[in-house]
Amino acid sequence: MKRHLVSAADLTRDDALLILDTAEEMAQVSSRAVKKLPTLRGRTVVNLFFEDSTRTRTSFEIAEKRLSADVVNFSAKGSSVSKGESLKDTALTLQAMGADAVVIRHGASGAPLRLAQSDWLHGSVINAGDGTHEHPTQALLDAFTMRRHLNPGAGRDLAGRRVTIVGDILHSRVARSNVLLLSTLGAEVTLVAPPTLVPIGVESWPCEVSYDLDAVLAKTDALMMLRVQRERMNAAFFPTEREYSRRYGLDGIRMAALPGHAIVMHPGPMVRGMEITADVADSPRCTVVEQVANGVSVRMAVLYLLLGGATPADGAPAGPTAAADAPAGPTAADAPAAPAAEESTP
Amino acid sequence: MTTHLIRNARILGGDPQDVLIADGVVREVGTGLGGADTETDATGLVLLPGLVDLHTHLREPGREDAETVLTGTRAAARGGYTAVHAMANTFPVADTAGVVEQVWRLGRASGYCDVQPVGAVTVGLEGKQLAELGAMHDSAAGVRVFSDDGKCVDDAVIMRRALEYVKAFDGVVAQHAQEPRLTEGAQMNEGAVSGELGLGGWPAVAEEAIIARDVLLAAHVGSRLHVCHVSTAGSVEIIRWAKAKGWDVTAEVTPHHLLLTDELVRSYDPVYKVNPPLRTAADVAALREALADGTIDAVATDHAPHPAEDKDCEWAVAAMGMVGLETALSVVQHTMVDTGLLDWAGVADRMSFRPARIGRLAGHGRPVSPGEPANLVLVDPAYRGTVTPESFATRSRNTPYRGLELPGRVRATFLRGVPTVVDGEPVAPEAVAGGAA
Ligand SMILES: [Zn+2]
Numbered sequence: 007m008k009r010h011l012v013s014a015a016d017l018t019r020d021d022a023l024l025i026l027d028t029a030e031e032m033a034q035v036s037s038r039a040v041k042k043l044p045t046l047r048g049r050t051v052v053n054l055f056f057e058d059s060t061r062t063r064t065s066f067e068i069a070e071k072r073l074s075a076d077v078v079n080f081s082a083k084g085s086s087v088s089k090g091e092s093l094k095d096t097a098l099t100l101q102a103m104g105a106d107a108v109v110i111r112h113g114a115s116g117a118p119l120r121l122a123q124s125d126w127l128h129g130s131v132i133n134a135g136d137g138t139h140e141h142p143t144q145a146l147l148d149a150f151t152m153r154r155h156l157n158p159g160a161g162r163d164l165a166g167r168r169v170t171i172v173g174d175i176l177h178s179r180v181a182r183s184n185v186l187l188l189s190t191l192g193a194e195v196t197l198v199a200p201p202t203l204v205p206i207g208v209e210s211w212p213c214e215v216s217y218d219l220d221a222v223l224a225k226t227d228a229l230m231m232l233r234v235q236r237e238r239m240n241a242a243f244f245p246t247e248r249e250y251s252r253r254y255g256l257d258g259i260r261m262a263a264l265p266g267h268a269i270v271m272h273p274g275p276m277v278r279g280m281e282i283t284a285d286v287a288d289s290p291r292c293t294v295v296e297q298v299a300n301g302v303s304v305r306m307a308v309l310y311l312l313l314g315g316a317t318p319a320d321g322a323p324a325g326p327t328a329a330a331d332a333p334a335g336p337t338a339a340d341a342p343a344a345p346a347a348e349e350s351t352p
Numbered sequence: 353m354t355t356h357l358i359r360n361a362r363i364l365g366g367d368p369q370d371v372l373i374a375d376g377v378v379r380e381v382g383t384g385l386g387g388a389d390t391e392t393d394a395t396g397l398v399l400l401p402g403l404v405d406l407h408t409h410l411r412e413p414g415r416e417d418a419e420t421v422l423t424g425t426r427a428a429a430r431g432g433y434t435a436v437h438a439m440a441n442t443f444p445v446a447d448t449a450g451v452v453e454q455v456w457r458l459g460r461a462s463g464y465c466d467v468q469p470v471g472a473v474t475v476g477l478e479g480k481q482l483a484e485l486g487a488m489h490d491s492a493a494g495v496r497v498f499s500d501d502g503k504c505v506d507d508a509v510i511m512r513r514a515l516e517y518v519k520a521f522d523g524v525v526a527q528h529a530q531e532p533r534l535t536e537g538a539q540m541n542e543g544a545v546s547g548e549l550g551l552g553g554w555p556a557v558a559e560e561a562i563i564a565r566d567v568l569l570a571a572h573v574g575s576r577l578h579v580c581h582v583s584t585a586g587s588v589e590i591i592r593w594a595k596a597k598g599w600d601v602t603a604e605v606t607p608h609h610l611l612l613t614d615e616l617v618r619s620y621d622p623v624y625k626v627n628p629p630l631r632t633a634a635d636v637a638a639l640r641e642a643l644a645d646g647t648i649d650a651v652a653t654d655h656a657p658h659p660a661e662d663k664d665c666e667w668a669v670a671a672m673g674m675v676g677l678e679t680a681l682s683v684v685q686h687t688m689v690d691t692g693l694l695d696w697a698g699v700a701d702r703m704s705f706r707p708a709r710i711g712r713l714a715g716h717g718r719p720v721s722p723g724e725p726a727n728l729v730l731v732d733p734a735y736r737g738t739v740t741p742e743s744f745a746t747r748s749r750n751t752p753y754r755g756l757e758l759p760g761r762v763r764a765t766f767l768r769g770v771p772t773v774v775d776g777e778p779v780a781p782e783a784v785a786g787g788a789a
Contacts, residue, residue, distance in 0.1 A: 093666050114668035115539075115550040116620030123619070137668065139550030182550060206553060207544030 010122040010131040011308055014142040014186035019163065022190055026150050027160045028307035029300070036072065036303060045314050046075035049106040054080045054096065055134070056112040061274060062134050062144075065298070066109050069305035075313075078103070093117060097126035105129045107313055115139035130312045138177045144273055145183035147304040149191055151297050152228045155269050165192030170222050172198040172254055173232025173281055174243075176205050180273045181232060185213050196222050200254065202243040203234075219254055223263040230271040231256050231281045247280060257283040261291065269293050355379070356769065357388035361399035361730060363720050365696025371399065373726040376768035380722055394730055397763055400700045402434025402465075402727030403681065404707040404716050406526070406604050407501070407580060407652035409673070410436070410467070412458060413451070414443025419657040419747045421458035421467060422781070424677070427655070427746035429464040429772035431677040432729035432762040435708070435716045436465055436655075440472040441502040447472035447483035449491035456493035463784035464772045465765075468711060471495040473514045473525060477503045482514060489521045496712045499526035501580055502627075504562055506532050511566060515575035522712060524602075526578040527566055529587070530628065534558035539668060541614040541629040549617060551667065554629045556584040563587050567594035567601050578710055579603040581654050583628040585638035592647045602710050604652035605639050607676055607683035612636075612752055622663045622670030623752050626656070643702060644693040650707040653680045657748030675746050679739060681731065682758040689733070690759060696733075715768075726769040735761040745778055 007021045017025070035043060051070045053063050063079065070077045082096055093112075100108055107130040110118050115137030122131040135141040149164065156167045169188055175181045175197050188195050189212035196214040197204065208215055216222050223229070234254075236247060244250045251257075261270060270282075270292045278284050286292060360368040363381070370385035371378060405428065411419035419427075421438070428436045438455050440446035446455060452469040459467020471488035475481045477500045488495040498518060505511045505527060514525050535558045540546050542553025563579055567590060570577035579591060582603045594601045608626060613633050616624045624630060642648040656673025663670050684703065688694040694702070708717025718724040739753040765773040772784055 092661065092664070094664050112666065114666040116668075117666040119620050120666055123621075137550050179550060182548070205547030206542050206555070207547035210544045211547075 007311055009312065011142050011312065012118045012122050012131060012133045013140050014145045014183040014190070016142070017187065017190060019190050022146070022149070022187060023161060023163060025146055025304065025307045025311060026153060028311060029146075029150050029303040030160060032306040032310070033300070033303040036299075041072050042074055043072060044074050045310055046070070046073040049075050049313055050078060050104055051075040051107045051109065051309065052078045052080050052100050052103075052105040054082065054100065054108050054110045056082050056110070056117070057135070059111050059135065061298070062111060065301040066134060066305050068302050069309055072302070072306055073309055075309070078105070093120065094124070094126055097121055097124065101127035101129075107132060107309065109134045111135045113137055132308060132312065135179055137179065139179050140183045141179040142183045142187070143301070143305055143308055144180050145187040146308065147297055147301040148184055148230065148271060148273070149187055150300045150304050151271065151293050152193070152269070155293070156227050156267075163191040164188060167193045167227045168196070168225055169193045169228045169230065170196045170198055170226040171230045171232065172219060172256070174203045174234045174238060175199045175208070175232070176203045177238075178232050184230070185211055189213065198222060198254065200244055200250070203238070219260065220263065223260060224265065226264055226268055228269050228271060229256065229264060230273075232273065233275065233277055234281050236277070236280065251280060255281050255283065256286050258285045261286050261289065271297060273297070354389040355387070357385060357391045358394050358399065358728070358730065359391055361394035361397055362696070363399045364700050365398050368395070371720060371728070373766065373769045376726055376770070378720060378722055378724050378726050381720065392730070392764060396732065396734060398696050398731045398733055399720060400432070400696065400729050400731060401704040401717055401720060402729050402765065402767065403432045403703045404711065404713060405433050405436040405653050405655070405677065406497070406578070406650055406707045406711060407606075407654045408436040408438055408677065409441070409654070409656045410438045410455070411442065411657060413454065417659050421455065422462045422464075423745065423747040424655070424657070425459060425462040425464035425467060426778045427675070427677040427744060429765045429767070430745045430762060430776075430778050431679070432681050432731065432765055433677060434465050434727040434729070434765065434767050435713055436467055436677075437497055437711055438467050438469050439501045440470050440499060441477060445472050445476050446470065447475050447477070449484065449487040449493075452488050452493040452495050453491045461785065463767070464778065465767055466713075466716065468497070468713060469493045469495055470497045470499050470501070470526065473498045473500045473505050474510060479503060479505055479507055479510060482510070482517065485514070485518055485523065486521065489523060496521065496523045497526055497578070497710075498523055499528065499580065501526065501528045504528050504530040504532060506562070508565060508569065512569050512573060515570055515577065516573045519575055524576040524578050524710065526580050527562065528580050529559045529562035529566065531558040531561050534561070538629070540617045540625070541631050543614065543632060545614045545617055549620070551617070554627075556586050556631070556635075559584055559628060560586040560590060563590050567591070567599060570601060571597065571599045576600045577602070581606050581609065581628055581652065582639065582642075582648060583609050583631050583635065585635045588638050588642040588647055592642070595647060602649040602706070603647070604650040604707070605643055605648045606654045607651060607680045608674055608752060609639055610636060610643070610651075610687040611683050616752070620667045622665065622667050623674070623750055623754075625667060625670050625672050626674050627672040640687060640691070640693055643688060644698070649702065650710065651680060651684055651703050652707065653677050655746070657746055658750050659748060663750050673750065675744070675748050675751050677746065678744050679751060679753050679758065681762060682760045683753070685733060685760040686758050726766050728766040729762055730764040732761045732763050733759065735759065737761060
């Protein structure tokens with residue numbers, strides 16, 4: 007596996023399966039009374055957030071703490087060349103502080119790659135969402151959730167599973183990462199959106215495109231609804247909120263057209279009444295809450311695999327079984343007695 | 353005045369000849385000439401008329417941290433140029449006789465190459481009210497090229513009036529063709545790569561729609577139109593059509609649009625961020641073909657220096673533009689000469705004769721023959737070297753060619769007989785200051 011996780015395209019099929027399998031083990035740890043592993047003890051992980059995102063930052067923070075990392079939250083909202091300290095100076099600061107990994111959320115597409123490819127800092131860079139580019143850990147948690155429902159078991163992929171992603175594809179980093187990762191895992195992906203919200207050049211993506219949601223529902227194993235910001239209406243991407251909901255929103259009637267085993271997913275935050283109705287959001291087929299829990303497991307796995315094997319002390323190969331047996335692997339045996347309640351508080 | 357002999361130079365790539373320079377003009381061209389005070393052995397070198405750039409950002413006044421007229425003209429001389437057109441988007445904007453005269457005087461004082469200021473079309477480049485075009489023309493700077501470059505004159509009525517108005521003094525409007533509404537938030541060429549990278553798209557149609565409108569406007573009012581930095585295959589088609597109609601339309605292409613594509617943006621390295629953006633390989637091929645067949649008249653650098661901090665950052669906030677004066681001729685040799693698309697006479701035509709004619713620059717873009725001003729450049733076409741920005745004369749380093757091996761090297765440049773570059777490097781400022789201009 008590469009040293010950084012900037013794009014879902016960085017992951018081979020084996021890499022992706024290793025992360026998902028490791029995440030399953032992490033999930034077991036998370037279900038224990040003592041949720042903490044000593045794996046990243048003494049390692050510093052910085053959550054560098056240039057954009058507000060409490061849910062993503064909290065998910066990473068819980069994952070980092072469960073692995074016993076020293077966690078630093080570095081909020082640099084609004085920072086840019088024009089507004090203050092540059093990305094470069096921030097990175098140099100973090101390097102001087104000895105960051106072993108930087109989890110970065112940034113409004114500018116490509117900012118994580120700039121960090122990873124610069125000599126500004128030497129730690130691992132994990133993309134926690136960049137502009138309208140990618141959000142690879144979101145895609146991993148989505149794939150993890152799909153696999154649990156559609157093809158459960160270690161070492162298994164999503165071959166032949168049909169995933170439909172609906173909404174603002176043009177501006178969605180979640181869609182981009184999901185298309186890349188899901189196709190790596192063998193899934194058949196269909197994007198559904200009004201043509202205004204489909205990127206130019208989508209023909210080169212490893213997926214199908216449809217403008218008709220009703221036509222694809224019956225051929226869907228996992229339906230992922232993306233958030234659609236009401237402001238898009240003002241830029242003439244669609245006429246009105248109501249028209250968008252009628253044509254591309256998911257309500258109970260449409261959900262009934264899905265195969266019985268199909269799940270409904272959403273990366274959150276949901277705009278109820280826009281892309282999803284309340285009865286769907288609250289239905290047992292909707293995996294939104296489960297996705298949040300899976301996010302912690304997947305992020306633990308990513309941090310563990312990117313950082314865990316990087317020191318001589320962690321000499322064990324990074325395979326899930328070997329790792330579980332290794333002294334510093336995901337085992338709670340020598341975990342410090344951290345209060346479980348504190349650790350499970352988001 | 354001393355006499356200087358250039359021996360065994362291949363004029364416009366032809367057979368070796370000697371060129372005798374005296375009193376700032378070419379006195380004699382022939383073989384076996386002698387009797388000069390000094391000599392340059394030009395065996396193996398190509399002699400071209402001094403290059404003329406229609407599109408240079410010298411940044412002074414206002415952004416002297418990026419470039420000054422002195423550093424920019426040194427870079428121009430090092431690139432083989434004897435005249436550059438200084439774009440108007442300075443601080444303050446060159447939209448009055450006072451500012452264009454200031455830039456013109458700074459150029460005279462530098463002495464490395466002639467600086468012909470371009471005047472803004474509209475006050476403050478804001479596209480609303482015509483600047484005092486006549487006053488800028490009547491000033492010492494004698495402005496004939498007007499451009500809001502950096503911004504498009506998007507209001508059709510303002511564009512029409514500007515085209516009409518400058519006819520009074522044989523002026524030309526040089527349009528930066530960019531439909532503003534179609535390019536809000538634009539970060540790179542709109543296509544497969546922008547879709548993958550999640551960067552706002554700058555669609556080809558935003559350039560082509562303006563060019564189509566402008567050629568029709570120019571035809572309607574019988575004016576001269578120049579199209580800046582053409583970047584798409586579709587633009588080429590429209591210009592080809594307009595020329596076939598006999599309309600007075602000219603166009604330029606930058607060296608970077610002849611070589612680089614939007615695939616480079618995958619690195620998110622802002623050194624590749626430029627406006628208009630790098631396009632596709634198909635566009636590059638169309639631009640080369642158009643330059644070869646003359647549909648595109650000129651190579652213009654769009655030399656756009658920026659300080660390091662404006663490029664050493666995330667893509668979205670980085671400045672747009674690349675330096676180009678010192679690499680233009682090498683890129684043209686690489687893309688046009690070494691590929692067989694253009695011979696050296698063609699290079700002289702596209703980089704000197706035609707741009708001088710478009711800018712109405714007397715004394716530049718003239719043949720190498722007796723009685724003509726000795727604005728000359730000696731090029732070593734056999735040279736191959738790696739681009740090292742640290743050796744540049746420009747104050748900025750934002751070149752997309754760092755580390756790239758390119759052919760050709762300017763060995764010497766003469767401005768009215770005075771050497772501004774010797775052995776590839778600019779002469780000392782005192783050697784040219786005030787004296788050559
Ligand atoms: Zn321009």
